Amino acid sequence: MQNVRDCSAEMLVRLLATSTKTLVLTGAGISAEAGLSTFRGTGARWQGVDPASLATPRAFASTPDLAWSFYQGRRAKLAQAAPTIAHGLLRGLWSPLPVLGGGDSAADEACRVAFAWRCRQTRVRPISIVTQNVDGLHGPATDGADAVGAVSRGDPVLLQLHGALAWDRCSSATCGHRQPASSDEAAPLRTCPSCHRAPLRPDVVWFGESLDSRVLDAAEAVAREADLVLIIGTSGVVYPAAGLSAIAKRSGTPAVSVEINPDGGGGDYVVRRPASEFLAEVVAVMRAAR
Numbered sequence: 001m002q003n004v005r006d007c008s009a010e011m012l013v014r015l016l017a018t019s020t021k022t023l024v025l026t027g028a029g030i031s032a033e034a035g036l037s038t039f040r041g042t043g044a045r046w047q048g049v050d051p052a053s054l055a056t057p058r059a060f061a062s063t064p065d066l067a068w069s070f071y072q073g074r075r076a077k078l079a080q081a082a083p084t085i086a087h088g089l090l091r092g093l094w095s096p097l098p099v100l101g102g103g104d105s106a107a108d109e110a111c112r113v114a115f116a117w118r119c120r121q122t123r124v125r126p127i128s129i130v131t132q133n134v135d136g137l138h139g140p141a142t143d144g145a146d147a148v149g150a151v152s153r154g155d156p157v158l159l160q161l162h163g164a165l166a167w168d169r170c171s172s173a174t175c176g177h178r179q180p181a182s183s184d185e186a187a188p189l190r191t192c193p194s195c196h197r198a199p200l201r202p203d204v205v206w207f208g209e210s211l212d213s214r215v216l217d218a219a220e221a222v223a224r225e226a227d228l229v230l231i232i233g234t235s236g237v238v239y240p241a242a243g244l245s246a247i248a249k250r251s252g253t254p255a256v257s258v259e260i261n262p263d264g265g266g267g268d269y270v271v272r273r274p275a276s277e278f279l280a281e282v283v284a285v286m287r288a289a290r
Helices: 009-017 028-032 057-062 064-080 085-094 106-120 144-152 213-225 241-249 275-288
Strands: 022-026 128-131 158-160 163-170 178-180 200-204 228-232 255-258 269-271
Touching: 009 228, 009 269, 009 275, 022 085, 022 241, 057 064, 064 163, 085 106, 085 128, 085 275, 106 275, 128 213, 144 213, 158 213, 213 241, 228 241, 241 255, 255 275
Parallel strands: 022 128, 022 228, 128 158, 228 255, 255 269
Antiparallel strands: 163 178, 163 200
């Protein structure tokens, strides 16, 4: 049985300070703290329907207006959501600039503190983030077409494995049209303005669909090179997060799991607390460090 140790805020900062290639894996838990419901939450329903049953190609083909209405509701909620302290901290460790929302929120302050701490370290390089979330709260994602190339160049990447809720794409596999989505809950389902035949659909990966191979290849490449894995808000025993952490751990890379679920996330170190609560302490440690 794996020997799992508790991790303090001070310990995580020490691990980050000695890492040159940190990989962060995030999941639904970090979005839930921003007020966004998860598909698998206890009793999760939408108009009496299991949300997961609407997130399939079959549901869109058979009841497109119902599936579209569900996603427009999600987009309307996303438009009202704001990044948490956890998002701010990660943005500061990843982004080339200490900018999140440009305001005075706790998330903005966490971003600035983490960025300043990163700049004071001699070894630390920007982290890479691989998320299973589609909300975009981490920031602008790396273009899938350049994802593998970015990793090859050693650039930090932000990879959204399951797509982006803020975008629509043509439902025809032969079209390729993509455009920003409306956050208006009443916005109707429309036909693709490029091919004028197929309807638009959310640019997300539905149950039963394959991940973008370019994004997955890039994520696996990051995992192979990682010298520290930080897992936040997701179980490290569920794929694809499990596969990525397993790739990293083959070479002895330590993993830290921040997950309120008592099962943890498959890490060598575990924090069984809400991510923003724990990472607020990490921000305080970084602020005090000189």
